Amino acid sequence: MKNKxxxxxDLAWEFLRPMLNPGDIVVDATAGTGQDTVFLCQCVGETGRVFAFDIQAAAxxxxKDNLEKSGYTDQVTLIHQSHDFMVPALKAAAVGEQAVKAIMFNLGYFPGGDQTITTQVETTMVALNGALSLLASGGLITICLYPGHPGGFEEAQAVIRWxxxxxxxxxxxHFRTLNRKSPPTFVMIQRTR
Incomplete structure (x- = not known):
């Protein structure tokens, strides 16, 4: 990462890596290319459980392809649903309240996919409220915000205000770059007890 x-x-991974342990239950609320899903698998190991959501079959x-290349498939459940269905989907999988150690959100659109399909303020806010109920003591919610695309600024502002x-x-x-126009920003929420 020199000179980049x-x-x-990267911030999300750096904060999550030291606090995740083998056996933890974690969620990738917006699977996209699967990079966060693979990262979470590496952190929670074979005894952990990863749930990854996306509304796009291509994502x-x-x-799935990235998980297979990386050798992680057994501990992952891929869910073809919007992130606002996270709570009922995890409840159906016998995951209760305050049982999830980390929930990652990478908002915006699926890179390399249809950029007109983006996360929306309404569903994101439902997902975030649900994520609070799922989060274990000491757990983290990470949210990568991308204000540069249509609707992205409004979504980012709604998340920050919330x-x-x-x-x-x-x-x-809230972490942000100060010397760039409309840069991506990073929000982290911790449950302290």
């Missing part, structure tokens, strides 16, 4: 700017996805297929209203036991942080 730090990406928001889930690319995620984070500002969170009360204990949640702590929210």
């Amino acid at each position: 700017p730090l990406r928001v996805t 889930l297929q690319q995620t 984070c500002e209203t969170l009360e204990a036991p949640f702590v929210a942080h």
